[in-house]
Amino acid sequence: MALIALAADKGSPGVTTAAVALAAVWPRRVLLAETDPAGGDLVYRSAAAHGGPLNPNTGMLSIAATARRGLVPDQLWDHVQPLSGGLEVIVGLGISEQAAGLAGLWPTLGRAFASLADSPNAPADVIADCGRVSGDSPATELFPHASLVLLVSRTEPEAIARVRDRAAALTAKLHGGPRGAGSLGMPVIGVVLVADTNNAGKLASQVNDMLVHAQTGARVLGTIADDPSGADQLAGRRRGRLEKSLLIRSTRKVTSDLYQQFGAAWSVPTGPAGTDLNGHAGAGR
Numbered sequence: 088m089a090l091i092a093l094a095a096d097k098g099s100p101g102v103t104t105a106a107v108a109l110a111a112v113w114p115r116r117v118l119l120a121e122t123d124p125a126g127g128d129l130v131y132r133s134a135a136a137h138g139g140p141l142n143p144n145t146g147m148l149s150i151a152a153t154a155r156r157g158l159v160p161d162q163l164w165d166h167v168q169p170l171s172g173g174l175e176v177i178v179g180l181g182i183s184e185q186a187a188g189l190a191g192l193w194p195t196l197g198r199a200f201a202s203l204a205d206s207p208n209a210p211a212d213v214i215a216d217c218g219r220v221s222g223d224s225p226a227t228e229l230f231p232h233a234s235l236v237l238l239v240s241r242t243e244p245e246a247i248a249r250v251r252d253r254a255a256a257l258t259a260k261l262h263g264g265p266r267g268a269g270s271l272g273m274p275v276i277g278v279v280l281v282a283d284t285n286n287a288g289k290l291a292s293q294v295n296d297m298l299v300h301a302q303t304g305a306r307v308l309g310t311i312a313d314d315p316s317g318a319d320q321l322a323g324r325r326r327g328r329l330e331k332s333l334l335i336r337s338t339r340k341v342t343s344d345l346y347q348q349f350g351a352a353w354s355v356p357t358g359p360a361g362t363d364l365n366g367h368a369g370a371g372r
Contacts, residue, residue, distance in 0.1 A: 089234035089349075090201045092122075093279075094217040094226065096253040100241045101281050103128050104318045105311055106216035108338040110174055111321070114346070116211040118167065120177040120200065121147065122226050123218025124186040127179015129170075132322045136169040146178035150196065151188035158195050160202045164209055171323070179216070186225065193225045197232035221253070230261055233274040235349065237308065242282050242290050250278055251301055258304030275349065277308035279341060284312050284333055308348070309341030 093106045103121075107129075110119040121127035130141045149166050150158070167175045180186055189196070200213040215233075217226035230236050236257065240250040257276055278298065282290050287310040295307040317334030319325035329335055 089204070090197070090213045090215065090229070090232055091235045091237065092215045092217050092226075092229055092233040092274075093237045093239055094220040095239050096221050096246075096249040097219060098241075098246065100239045100246065101311075101318070102218060102239045103216050104321060104334070105237075105239050105279060105281070105338070106214050107174070107321055108311065108334055109342060110214045111172070112335060112339050112342050113212060113214070114342065116209070118163065118175050118177065118200075118203065118211045118213045120213055120215045121179030122177075122196070122215045122229060123179055124189075124225055125183045125218055126181055126185075127216070129176055130178045130181070132324070133176075134171045134323060136171055136173065138171065141168050141170075141176075141178050143178060143181050146176075147180050147189070148185060150177070151180075151185070151192065154189075154192045154195055158192075158199045160199045161206050161208055163199055163203060175211075189225065193228035194232070197229040200229065201232040201234075227257075227260070230257070230274060234352070235308075235345070236261075236274050236276045238276070238278050238305065239311075240278060240280055241313075242280055242294075247294055247297070251298060251303055254278065254298060254303040254305035255301060262304055276303075276305040278305055279308060280310045281313050282310045284310075284337065287312070287337075309344050310337060311341060312337040 093102050095102045106119060110117050121129055130143045133141060135141045145168055146166055166177055168178060169175050200215060203213055204210050215229055217229065220227050238250050238254060240246050254276055261274065278294065280291055280294060291307045291310050298305050298307065312333035314332055314334040316325065317329065317332030320327045320329040320332055321334060
């Protein structure tokens with residue numbers, strides 16, 4: 088199984104929406120972790136399985152209080168809350184100042200996320216919402232332990248230029264230098280575009296060519312529909328057939344493509360997985 092880290096360079100391209108959508112349709116058991124040092128969003132936008140609000144003190148904040156004594160992967164489940172649809176989450180910090188409590192612990196957290204696959208009781212993939220990683224975000228210390236680092240970007244020219252430069256910087260940091268067209272390092276660095284479905288394929292091809300030409304070491308690995316209505320349904324702010332939304336349909340395609348390209352490197356699932364996409368997204372157990 089795998090740690091998949093999602094991040095953005097600048098602005099709000101929809102990292103949290105992409106992370107929740109991916110987790111909602113993930114074909115194996117998955118844990119969604121809000122690891123943005125600036126703070127998480129799920130505690131404000133999602134309901135817990137019991138119908139009430141999520142507890143902001145159970146998640147990254149409680150991990151910060153206990154991980155200095157060591158963190159065995161199975162202990163992650165002590166800090167998990169289920170959403171109303173069943174998706175299991177580690178809710179993020181409340182405010183950026185709380186990130187000081189995790190100083191020095193990010194590599195420990197990365198190892199625990201990546202090693203959750205080896206849990207004798209409850210193995211799972213982890214999808215980590217790392218937020219914006221411009222500058223010296225400590226969340227990048229998770230990346231060496233990831234199987235995939237996915238940079239989420241919109242398609243405006245300035246956004247594409249930033250994701251190109253961020254991908255190149257991450258390649259230099261994680262792989263030691265630029266990569267040619269036939270060379271992908273580990274962790275794989277990919278770009279997921281949030282785009283209008285009418286021209287998503289053309290844009291993906293153009294951006295991919297640019298990434299290859301610039302020797303960024305990254306590739307476009309998929310496109311997620313720019314679907315505000317679907318995003319509102321995913322967050323529980325709007326009713327509708329979420330499974331029929333452009334957001335979820337496009338995310339299923341991204342997930343399928345990721346497994347086709349990289350799934351052979353991940354272990355065989357050990358337990359059933361499912362989704363409940365009616366109202367609130369989640370992976371049912």
